[in-house]
Amino acid sequence: MPSARIGVAESITRALETGSQPQVLVRTVTGLERLAAAELVAARHRVIDLSKRQLIVVPSNATIITDPPRLADDLFVIKAAVTDPGRTRQALAVAMMAVRRRLRACPAAGESVFAVSASFQGTRNYNRFDVEDLVGEALRELTGTPYHSRRTGTPPPTERVDWRVILDGTTMWIGVRPFDVPLHRRDWRRQTVAGSLHPPVAAAMARLAQIRTGHRVLDPFCGAGTLLREAYNLMPEATYLGIDQAPDAIAAARANAPAHTSTSVHFRQGDARQLSVCVDRIVTNPPWDVRLGIGDIAPYLSQWRRILRPDGRVVAILNQEQAAAMIRDATWRVLDVYDIAVAGQHPRIVVAELRQCSGPAQVSSIVRRAVLQQAEHLVRLRHRSEGGGPERW
Numbered sequence: 001m002p003s004a005r006i007g008v009a010e011s012i013t014r015a016l017e018t019g020s021q022p023q024v025l026v027r028t029v030t031g032l033e034r035l036a037a038a039e040l041v042a043a044r045h046r047v048i049d050l051s052k053r054q055l056i057v058v059p060s061n062a063t064i065i066t067d068p069p070r071l072a073d074d075l076f077v078i079k080a081a082v083t084d085p086g087r088t089r090q091a092l093a094v095a096m097m098a099v100r101r102r103l104r105a106c107p108a109a110g111e112s113v114f115a116v117s118a119s120f121q122g123t124r125n126y127n128r129f130d131v132e133d134l135v136g137e138a139l140r141e142l143t144g145t146p147y148h149s150r151r152t153g154t155p156p157p158t159e160r161v162d163w164r165v166i167l168d169g170t171t172m173w174i175g176v177r178p179f180d181v182p183l184h185r186r187d188w189r190r191q192t193v194a195g196s197l198h199p200p201v202a203a204a205m206a207r208l209a210q211i212r213t214g215h216r217v218l219d220p221f222c223g224a225g226t227l228l229r230e231a232y233n234l235m236p237e238a239t240y241l242g243i244d245q246a247p248d249a250i251a252a253a254r255a256n257a258p259a260h261t262s263t264s265v266h267f268r269q270g271d272a273r274q275l276s277v278c279v280d281r282i283v284t285n286p287p288w289d290v291r292l293g294i295g296d297i298a299p300y301l302s303q304w305r306r307i308l309r310p311d312g313r314v315v316a317i318l319n320q321e322q323a324a325a326m327i328r329d330a331t332w333r334v335l336d337v338y339d340i341a342v343a344g345q346h347p348r349i350v351v352a353e354l355r356q357c358s359g360p361a362q363v364s365s366i367v368r369r370a371v372l373q374q375a376e377h378l379v380r381l382r383h384r385s386e387g388g389g390p391e392r393w
C-alpha cells in the first residue's frame, strides 16, 4: 500500500481514538448515490449527507482508505467546510477567511507539490481557476508546499497531492485525495476496448446481481471484462464466463483478469445469439450504439431466458430503447431500474428475474430445468472431447 495511504489511514484511526469525527467526501456516478450509500453503510461507515453525485461520510475506521468503496469515483478527506459563498467574488473572499482559519488547524500538506481542482453548481461571477488559486495560495502559505496552478493549462507534475474544492450550493468543501489517482482508475485495468464500462458502474451492477458462492455468472458481451472483474472482486467464490465475438476484446479481458483464477474465470470468443451454457446470473452491457449496435434486443432476451436458471437474475445496462423492450417483455419480472448518467449517456440498469407462474408454467419450469441439465451435460461432454483441461461450465 502506498505510504501516503497508510499515513492517512493512521491519521483517521488516531482521530477516531481521540473522539473526533473525521469526514470523507465520496464522489460517485449520477444515479448510483443510494447504492454507494448502501455499500458504505454495509462497511459500517455513517453516511450523513447525500446529494447529486456526492456523499458525506463519517468513517467508522480506516478501512475507508485501506479498502475504499468500489462504487466511488473518487474520495477526499475533508479538511475544511464552510458555507457556500454563492455568486459574488466579494462573498468568496470573505469565505476564504473562514477557510484559512479551518486549514490552519490541519497538519502540513506534505513535501510534494500539490494541485487544486474546483467545481461549483450554479452561476457565479468567478471561475473555477479563481477558486483553485485562492485555495492553492492559502495552502501554500500555510504549509510552505509548492502549489501548481492549473490556470495556464500546464499539466501538473505526476508526483503530486491533489486537493479538491466543491461548492455544491450549500457548502464549500475542501478535501485532499489520499490516493495517487481517482478511485475509478483501477490498477487491474491494463487494456480497454471501445465501450468499456466505467468500473464503479460495473461494481454497482455486481452488487445488484447478488452473486452467491458457487454461482455461474455469464457476461455474453464481455468486452474487456470489466463487469466480471468487478464481480469477481466482490464474490471470488463464483465461476465466471465472458463471451465476446471480437478476439481483441477477449485478449483484453484475459489481460485484465485476476491472476491465479484459471479455474474460475474464463473468456472465450463466441456469439451472444448462440449461447450454450446454463447460468445463475447474467451481468452484461450490450452495445448501445443505434447505428453499430445489435439491433432488436428481443433475440438476445430470449437467449437469456433460455439459459437462465429458474431462480436466476439478470443485471443489464441498456440504452433507453433496449431497457423499454426488456421492461415490456412479460416474461421478465423487473425488480429495479436505475437511471444513471455516464460518459455523456443516460443508460438504465435493469435488474430482472424470470417471471414465475403457477400451473402449466410450473410444468414449463420443470421442462426448462431438464433442458438446462441436458445442455450442461452436452457442454461437459464437449469440453471433455476437446480435452480442454478442467471442465469449464
Ligand SMILES: C[S@@+](CC[C@H](N)C(=O)[O-])C[C@H]1O[C@@H](n2cnc3c(N)ncnc32)[C@H](O)[C@@H]1O
Pocket: 193, 194, 195, 196, 197, 198, 220, 221, 222, 223, 224, 225, 226, 227, 243, 244, 245, 246, 249, 270, 271, 272, 273, 284, 285, 286, 287, 288, 294
Ligand atoms: C459495450 S461493449 C462491452 C464492454 C464491456 N462491458 C467492458 O467494460 O469492456 C459490447 C461488446 O459486445 C460485443 N458484441 C457485439 N455483438 C456481439 C455478439 N453478437 N456476440 C458477442 N459479443 C458481441 C462487442 O464486441 C463489444 O466488445
